[in-house]
Amino acid sequence: xxxxxxxxxxxxxxxxxxxxxxxxxxxxxxxxxxxxxxxxxxxxxxxxxxxxxxxxxxxxxxxxxxxxxxxxxxxxxxxxxxxxxxxxxxxxxxxxxxxxxxxxxxxxxxxxxxxxxxxxxxxxxxxxxxxxxxxxxxxxxxxxxxxxxxxxxxxxxxxxxxxxxxxxxxxxxxxxxxxxxxxxxxxxxxxxxxxxxxxxxxxxxxxxxxx
Numbered sequence: 001x002x003x004x005x006x007x008x009x010x011x012x013x014x015x016x017x018x019x020x021x022x023x024x025x026x027x028x029x030x031x032x033x034x035x036x037x038x039x040x041x042x043x044x045x046x047x048x049x050x051x052x053x054x055x056x057x058x059x060x061x062x063x064x065x066x067x068x069x070x071x072x073x074x075x076x077x078x079x080x081x082x083x084x085x086x087x088x089x090x091x092x093x094x095x096x097x098x099x100x101x102x103x104x105x106x107x108x109x110x111x112x113x114x115x116x117x118x119x120x121x122x123x124x125x126x127x128x129x130x131x132x133x134x135x136x137x138x139x140x141x142x143x144x145x146x147x148x149x150x151x152x153x154x155x156x157x158x159x160x161x162x163x164x165x166x167x168x169x170x171x172x173x174x175x176x177x178x179x180x181x182x183x184x185x186x187x188x189x190x191x192x193x194x195x196x197x198x199x200x201x202x203x204x205x206x207x208x209x210x211x
Contacts, residue, residue: 008036008079009166011123013041014118015058023091028084034124037083038093039167041101041112044076061092069098072146077101077108081166097166097210157182158190163201164210173206 001030017030018038027034035130042058053064055072057080079101082093085170110206157180164179165171173191191208194200 010037010039012039023086112190
């Protein structure tokens with residue numbers, strides 16, 4: 001069976017893990033496992049704007065081909081999700097979504113370290129994981145479960161919903177209800193507000209994606 005362009009899990013890793021490990025055929029190899037999407041937390045440096053926006057995040061080259069990050073500034077502390085890439089021997093992360101974490105940076109660093117420790121055991125070799133054939137979703141808990149959210153004490157319900165949508169790429173209303181412990185009316189109000197603010201959209205009724 002031919003593999004389709006499946007939705008790979010965005011694994012949380014340290015920037016130095018990206019810098020210190022090999023990229024082969026657009027997959028980062030960590031502990032012998034090949035992963036295609038990563039989530040990084042770090043400080044912005046060396047912003048360059050041309051046909052794309054590029055910058056470094058604690059040394060990792062981030063390429064924003066769609067110019068989504070026009071509002072970033074030198075020194076911003078970003079939480080980035082993107083695809084692993086390589087061109088002419090140089091590795092990079094192709095930006096998909098990002099969130100500024102300029103407040104309480106040290107807390108975010110500690111929280112991310114806890115997340116990485118807790119989720120690392122779920123990392124799989126995606127090239128050999130048959131669940132991606134035909135575009136089927138993985139049984140890997142990383143792909144389906146929102147961890148007993150380490151961010152819960154730090155995030156507002158709105159931020160929590162945004163992060164869940166970020167991590168799932170696309171999610172249905174029913175899935176959000178299952179993952180969140182809030183009243184459906186409150187969820188409805190937040191979703192409506194996020195749509196009105198241009199943060200998310202509905203590619204089809206009852207399904208949500210980040211803009």
